[in-house]
Amino acid sequence: xxxxxxxxxxxxRRAFSVADASADTGQVELLVKTIGAGTAALExxxxxxxxxxxxxxGNGFGIDGLAGGARVAVVAGGIGAAPFPLLLRALEKxxxxxxxxxxxxxxxxxxxxxxxxxxxxxxxFLSTDDGSAGERGRVTDLFRRRTQAGRYARLYSCGPMPMFxxxxxxxxxxxxxxxFSTEAEMGCGFGACxxxxxxxxxxxxxxxxxxxxxxxxxxxxxx
Amino acid sequence: MTSSLEVExxxxxxxxxxLTASGxxxxxxxxxxxxxxxxxxxxxxxxxxxxxxxxxxxPRICETPAGMLNAIGxxxxxxxxxxxxxLPRLRSMGATVIANVWGDLEEDYVAIVKALEGAQGxxxxxxxxxxxxxxxxxxLFGNSPSATASLVSRxxxxxRFPLIVKLSPNAPDLVESARAxxxxxADVLSLVNTFVGxxxxxxxxxxxxxxxxxxxxxxxIKPLAVRMVYQVARALPDTxxxxxxxxxxxSDVLEFLAAGATAVQVGTxxxxxPGVSQRLVEELEKYCLGRGVGAASLVGRAHRxxxxxxxxxxxx
Numbered sequence: 001x002x003x004x005x006x007x008x009x010x011x012x013r014r015a016f017s018v019a020d021a022s023a024d025t026g027q028v029e030l031l032v033k034t035i036g037a038g039t040a041a042l043e044x045x046x047x048x049x050x051x052x053x054x055x056x057x058g059n060g061f062g063i064d065g066l067a068g069g070a071r072v073a074v075v076a077g078g079i080g081a082a083p084f085p086l087l088l089r090a091l092e093k094x095x096x097x098x099x100x101x102x103x104x105x106x107x108x109x110x111x112x113x114x115x116x117x118x119x120x121x122x123x124x125f126l127s128t129d130d131g132s133a134g135e136r137g138r139v140t141d142l143f144r145r146r147t148q149a150g151r152y153a154r155l156y157s158c159g160p161m162p163m164f165x166x167x168x169x170x171x172x173x174x175x176x177x178x179x180f181s182t183e184a185e186m187g188c189g190f191g192a193c194x195x196x197x198x199x200x201x202x203x204x205x206x207x208x209x210x211x212x213x214x215x216x217x218x219x220x221x222x223x
Numbered sequence: 224m225t226s227s228l229e230v231e232x233x234x235x236x237x238x239x240x241x242l243t244a245s246g247x248x249x250x251x252x253x254x255x256x257x258x259x260x261x262x263x264x265x266x267x268x269x270x271x272x273x274x275x276x277x278x279x280x281x282p283r284i285c286e287t288p289a290g291m292l293n294a295i296g297x298x299x300x301x302x303x304x305x306x307x308x309x310l311p312r313l314r315s316m317g318a319t320v321i322a323n324v325w326g327d328l329e330e331d332y333v334a335i336v337k338a339l340e341g342a343q344g345x346x347x348x349x350x351x352x353x354x355x356x357x358x359x360x361x362x363l364f365g366n367s368p369s370a371t372a373s374l375v376s377r378x379x380x381x382x383r384f385p386l387i388v389k390l391s392p393n394a395p396d397l398v399e400s401a402r403a404x405x406x407x408x409a410d411v412l413s414l415v416n417t418f419v420g421x422x423x424x425x426x427x428x429x430x431x432x433x434x435x436x437x438x439x440x441x442x443x444i445k446p447l448a449v450r451m452v453y454q455v456a457r458a459l460p461d462t463x464x465x466x467x468x469x470x471x472x473x474s475d476v477l478e479f480l481a482a483g484a485t486a487v488q489v490g491t492x493x494x495x496x497p498g499v500s501q502r503l504v505e506e507l508e509k510y511c512l513g514r515g516v517g518a519a520s521l522v523g524r525a526h527r528x529x530x531x532x533x534x535x536x537x538x539x
Binding site: 008009010011012013038039054184185187188190191192193194195196197198199204205 | 246247248249253254256269277278280281282283284285286287288289292293294295298379441442443494495497
């Protein structure tokens with residue numbers, strides 16, 4: 001009996017942020033952390049494998065309305081750093097300085113730091129829950145300690161929902177316009193299955209894949 | 224012999240037997256990047272209720288082996304918004320539209336079909352009496368043959384559209400439910416909706432879906448659905464059937480047709496491959512042309528070859 005490759009999972013496609021993309025080379029970069037069946041299968045792909053990609057889907061971070069010379073904050077939790085290389089490049093092109101706040105549970109969660117070496121125009125602040133890298137504690141607390149009202153023109157964030165829940169009242173207190181790239185398990189990615197909804201303030205649910213995934217925190221009904 | 228793809232399900236005539244299943248195809252308009260809607264035999268809308276409905280709290284979906292569980296909870300824009308915002312656009316694209324409807328009470332179903340009556344661009348109405356993800360209505364009608372009969376006969380009186388009743392595989396006796404729906408006036412039966420399932424996070428020991436349970440769909444349920452279509456086709460040979468359950472390839476389509484379905488609805492595969500429905504139309508067309516057969520001649524072949532060996536032990 002010969003065992004043939006193939007499996008019953010994963011069945012659905014997986015949603016990833018675009019880390020960077022180049023119109024010149026046609027390359028799209030995804031930063032992927034292996035956490036389950038889908039990412040494990042991707043990890044097993046050998047170089048040169050063909051995969052089918054549906055995208056780009058949904059919205060992205062907005063940089064309109066920021067004046068040259070402005071300063072923004074980028075707050076990332078773990079693999080939540082994935083969408084920021086492209087944003088940092090776009091900001092730099094417009095002469096907008098960005099400080100990068102990057103946190104995780106332990107040093108291993110900050111593995112993407114290498115990818116940002118030389119790509120952050122402002123300061124880099126690190127934190128880990130266990131103190132194995134940067135300051136001990138939450139990245140949201142680190143951000144609160146290092147800022148005050150008026151310091152930043154905008155905040156961009158990506159990470160797990162508990163991080164957003166902690167960050168939302170902080171940015172509200174600072175009256176800091178913010179964009180959170182939210183995370184939800186997605187079935188289709190184009191608004192058909194309605195599986196990826198996020199509780200909303202103005203309406204019961206926001207469809208994350210088509211109306212997001214980047215949302216203003218005041219639109220989200222925090223639980 | 225003709226190689227036409229056209230099929231007839233009672234008074235409902237379709238250009239081909241490939242449709243898309245309710246709840247997996249939005250209102251059709253979400254798919255226009257990948258599908259020319261007019262190419263499809265038809266599309267079944269997201270389940271419509273009298274008023275807009277918010278649906279269940281997340282998490283609503285979770286992947287399972289060869290499929291997924293969902294407990295969306297019938298989130299929809301309501302019949303009024305469908306008629307004013309979606310249907311005119313679908314009509315201008317030449318889509319064959321089947322309105323899938325649901326309610327908490329018999330009165331709700333009657334009111335919805337009355338609101339739809341005479342709508343331009345609508346080909347049929349499909350009654351969802353089989354959604355496992357709402358507290359009231361839905362599956363409660365589908366799980367009792369007498370409740371099914373009562374609902375279907377009232378809706379039958381309220382609409383002139385061809386009436387499709389979508390059956391629940393969770394009903395205690397699917398054949399009895401099918402018979403009840405047919406006797407009460409259903410023109411077509413579609414089967415099956417999702418199977419009630421559950422997934423629990425082994426770390427936290429909590430259900431993965433906020434609703435607790437969910438409906439299982441995808442390739443995992445295909446053999447169950449094929450068996451049910453075969454069984455109902457055998458018991459009710461004069462009732463036109465639409466087969467649903469894990470269809471994603473031409474061989475899946477041929478299998479359901481052989482089991483006795485006159486048409487099929489493609490469901491969960493639309494999420495993974497948004498153009499799958501049109502691809503299946505094209506593949507079936509090629510298949511029929513190549514063999515010089517019409518799609519209608521492919522229906523019920525498994526029955527013409529005689530009963531399956533195991534059927535001797537099964538109830539009539």
